[in-house]
Amino acid sequence: MPPESIPAAATDAAPAAAAPLLSVSGLTVSFDTPRGRASAINGVDFTLKRGELLCLLGESGSGKSVTLRALMRLLPERRSRVAGSVLLNGEDVYRLPERRMERLRGKAISMVFQEPMLALDPVYTIGQQIAETIVRHEGTSAAEAERRALELLEKVQIPSAKRRLHAYPHEMSGGMRQRAMIALALSCNPSLLLADEPTTALDATVQMQILLLLRQLQAELDMAVILVTHDIGVAAETADRVAVMYAGRFVELGSARQVLKDPRHPYTAGLLASTVQGDMRGRPLDTIPGAPPDLTALPPGCAYAPRCPYGDGSTLTASPPEVWLEPGRMARCVRAKAMAGATAVAD
Secondary structure, three states, rough: EEEEHHHHHOOOOOOOOOOOOOEEEEEEEEEEEEOOEEEEEEEEEEEEEEOOEEEOOOOOOOOHHHHHHHOOOOOOOOOEEEEEEEEEEEEEEOOHHHHHHHHOOOEEEEEOOOOOHHOOOOOHHHHHHHHHHHHHHHOHHHHHHHHHHHHHHHOOOOHHHHHHHHOOHOOOHHHHHHHHHHHHHHOOOEEEEEOOOOOOOOOHHHHHHHHHHEEEEEEHHOOOEEEEEEEEHHHHHHOOOOEEOOOOOOEEEEEEEHHHHHHOOOHHHHHOOOOOOOOOOOOOOOOOOOOOOOOOOOOOOOOOHHOOOOOOOHHHHHOOEEEEOOOOOOOOOOOOOOOOOOOOOOO
């Protein structure tokens, strides 16, 4: 267990800290495939406080979206195997009956999906979809639910909100659909919001508007947020903490400034070095050689070792332990302490 998750003994001078909103311990997820069992998540541990934004970074296939769906208990039961515990407000979501989970989804925990055109129902208006969620979870009248749906569209800054309330998803632009998806996710004031690449396929201006909106709404509603992204700039602008994922593990965890200014895992340093920065005109980008590992045949040692510029024989046969550099600051690498001063994001 990480040091930060072990509460100190309460004293008169230093009362015990409040329990985290979300506590994930030993989470593993695998899928049965024609090629064998794919290990998508391989032991993830973290906690999240109310009002905190955690950003998950990593390449496609690193396990970010699967982690979010596992937290919501949305993975297909017949093809997936899940172990570990996910405590939300003290309740283990994998020990709850499905009816209780149906009440929690949308009310206590909600999700902004990656592609709103696929997540929103094309045969119902935006207002109908938001109002239905409010009626289902809070038992209000249809008229009151529609009034609140309009308030939500105004809150997420959709222009001409009253007219858009009666629009179908295909009648709205990508940016407005994403705002509508956020309004739907916030309709019952969840404690935890999961955002799976909410700015995918949006242009840079709209992307920044959506991110600033998420941050503003998080502060107003005192929500915890887990944001999945490929974009290091997004993490730098929005996150309180950053977790870097590779082959279904957290390989680095810390505050956004710690991870992005002083990376302690070679994979994090490689991601940062391959990011375009303002002073790089005329210079080629660095790249990470090779490809992510096959999840049906993960190596016995460090999954990043075949691509690592510092790899040696020891990391090929044994998986590196978590190295806790300070409370809340972890890197899963034998070189974690020696990596000080590696490539970082410029100010």
